[in-house]
Amino acid sequence: MDSQLTLVPVAPAVRLMFSKDSMKNATLFLDSVPIYVISTDAQNACTELRAAGSGGGELLARITRKEILPDAVAFPALNGGKEIRLAKWLKKSKLADGSSTHVINTFTVHGTFFLMAHPVHRLALFQEDDLQKPIAQWERVNGTGTSSPPIIVIEAGPWEVESLRPCIIAAFIVQEFKMRMKEQAGSVTLAMGRPAGQFVLMSAAK
Structure with a gap:
């Protein structure tokens, strides 16, 4: 009897498209349907990720920036909803190669994720046991750089569950905003070294 090989269809990656190029205020779309909303207050003290919907939507993540105490993050569906220091949740570290x-604590059986700068995708997220193939990354356009507005691509896998999406999104918007602030500071430094009479118009990081 001939054996038959059953092909299991590969689930497509999830593409979350931002409504605009901003890590502070944007709507994220999945297949042209609004699914998440990122909002930041006027004082830039709190950024929230909520499910899209009337009445503000369900709170999925909150990033709090404090003047005296350390910045913090909280996920209602993870870690019992308890607030944790941002630097402890998104912890700086070094790999064996330097x-x-x-390192991101997911508070789940999926263990820890690694988020790092990437030469192709700018930012990419990896599982602890595979630092070669990203499980999430910024999408590239025409091989020249990330898309604008940005798109987070989350590959199919056991990590692509509703409870972990807010964790992944929060990590990307926090780190991308930090990178933009650092790049802007570098641009200001370069501008200050220009000859007298030359001016550069700078915009605030988004």
Whole structure:
């Protein structure tokens, strides 16, 4: 009797498209349907990720920036909803080869993730046991750089569950905003070294 090989269809990656190029205020779309909303207050003290919907939607993540105490993050569906220091959740570390990374505690059986700068995707997220193939990354366009507005691509896998999406999104928006702030500071430094009479118009990091 001939054996038959059953092909299991591979689930497509999830593409979360931002409504605009901002890590502070944007709507995220999945297949053209609004699914998440990122909002930041006027004082830039709190950024929330909520499910899209009327009445503000369910709170999925909150990033709190404090003047005296350390910045914090909380996920209602993870860690019992308890607030944790941002630097402890998104912890700076070094890999064996000396490269920099941020270790993310997922508070789940999926263990820890590694978020790091990437030469192709700008930012990419990896599982602890596979630092070669990203499980999430910024999407590239025409091989020249990330898309604008940005798109987070989350590959199919056991980590692609509703409870972990807010964790992944929060990690990307926090680290991307930090990178933009650092790049802006570098641009200001370069501008200050220009000859007298030359001016550069700078915009605030988004």
